[in-house]
Amino acid sequence: xxxxxxxxxxxxxxxxxxxxxxxxxxxxxxxxxxxxxxxxxxxxxxxxxxxxxxxxxxxxxxxxxxxxxxxxxxxxxxxxxxxxxxxxxxxxxxxxxxxxxxxxxxxxxxxxxxxxxxxxxxxxxxxxxxxxxxxxxxxxxxxxxxxxxx
Numbered sequence: 001x002x003x004x005x006x007x008x009x010x011x012x013x014x015x016x017x018x019x020x021x022x023x024x025x026x027x028x029x030x031x032x033x034x035x036x037x038x039x040x041x042x043x044x045x046x047x048x049x050x051x052x053x054x055x056x057x058x059x060x061x062x063x064x065x066x067x068x069x070x071x072x073x074x075x076x077x078x079x080x081x082x083x084x085x086x087x088x089x090x091x092x093x094x095x096x097x098x099x100x101x102x103x104x105x106x107x108x109x110x111x112x113x114x115x116x117x118x119x120x121x122x123x124x125x126x127x128x129x130x131x132x133x134x135x136x137x138x139x140x141x142x143x144x145x146x147x148x149x150x
Contacts, residue, residue: 002120004064005057009094011036012053016112019054028067028117031097035111042101042109047081049096050109058089058120065119066097072115077103080116089123 034053
């Protein structure tokens, strides 16, 4: 098991729970909105950067992927605009979540609300070589629905 080191951001409500796995089989740990100044209301089609109130030190060779919570997406149309978001191992700023409202009604993000989930994943970095040609495959350059309907 790896450890993600956390530090509270200045002005954050330190009484809120830290990111946590809600069940023993959970792949994602829930992130909470840390809004000591008050709730944020998202109109339909709106987006906002919501603070979690924490800084993270992710070990080199890993990233944290930030993903939507399925219940918020299904019930209210709340999703992450850049899903999955990536937090790199060398980032030390306050972790924020870009929430978007794809629903038809305004949605209020309350202080302490579970707004997203974070998944810790290994990272491989690749080298890049410019070449004159690439090997052929049966698919070739077909994309965007070229292998079937949709």
